[in-house]
Amino acid sequence: MDRQAMQQQEQLVKQQFLTQFDFLCEEDIEQLWTAVKVEQFPAKGRIREAGKRAEKIYYIVNGAIRGYFLELSGEERTLFIRPAGKFFGPPEVLQEHAVSDLIVEALQPCVLLTIDHQALMSIIGKSLSIARLYTLALEENILVLVFRVKILASKTPHERYEILLKAYPEIFQQAQLKYIANFLGITPTSLSRIIKRKQNERT
Incomplete structure (x- = not known):
């Protein structure tokens, strides 16, 4: 530039x-x-x-x-x-x-x-x-660090996904699932299953 x-x-x-x-x-x-x-x-x-x-x-x-x-x-x-x-x-x-x-x-x-x-x-x-x-x-x-500590300490993987999606929906458009899964303390495979299950519930 x-x-x-x-x-x-x-x-x-x-x-x-x-x-x-x-x-x-x-x-x-x-x-x-x-x-x-x-x-x-x-x-x-x-x-x-x-x-x-x-x-x-x-x-x-x-x-x-x-x-x-x-x-x-x-x-x-x-x-x-x-x-x-x-x-x-x-x-x-x-x-x-x-x-x-x-x-x-x-x-x-x-x-x-x-x-x-x-x-x-x-x-x-x-x-x-x-x-x-x-x-x-x-x-x-x-607040971001507290957010992560709280969801890892007290929420199930499905709840972590729901909370993150509600709080920061743009992250799912900008970051690879493997990084989001790592942030949530779960495997990429588990996160893919949670997302697929949620999508099936909507159809």
């Missing part, structure tokens, strides 16, 4: 932010952008590697991503799947100089806002609106 196209894209992203977060003004956006980098990733592109310092949070302009970690056995455990218009980041970002084992990859071609956490902290002290945005981003991350 050439420089002019990137500038046009940035303007569109800024406008999207102003529309989605209507408590922000243009001055807030300009301040925020001092901590922001607009980045593109191809499908399956690695956004974050394990073992890196947790120094950034992210906003998905378009596309979808998944965050996961590797067990000692090498098996993947999906922590979250996030669609466009959402924030995500390693929980350890709240701890200064902390290292995170979170791996993040693009499920589709993505455009992301990569936000430097330390730079953001310096801006928050100057803008209550940006502080509010930061609080929303943290709440999103916490």
Whole structure:
């Protein structure tokens, strides 16, 4: 993408932010952008590697991503799947100089806002609106993790599927079933059976 196209894209992203977060003004956006980098990733592109310092949070302009970690056995455990218009980041970002084992990859071609956490902290002290945005981003991350813990701890596989479908229907259009199944703590075969059974009930 050439420089002019990137500038046009940035303007569109800024406008999207102003529309989605209507408590922000243009001055807030300009301040925020001092901590922001607009980045593109191809499908399956690695956004974050394990073992890196947790120094950034992210906003998905378009596309979808998944965050996961590797067990000692090498098996993947999906922590979250996030669609466009959402924030995500390693929980350890709240701890200064902390290292995170979170791996993040693009499920589709993505455009992301990569936000430097330390730079953001310096801006928050100057803008209550940006502080509010930061609080929303943290709440999103916490609620997604709590959501997964609750459904794994207290729900049957069928109930997990129903709850996820109701809460985040777009995920089923953006992520492969094997990743959704991993997030739900079941096998892809079990998830396929649940979906087929549900479809049969509707006919």
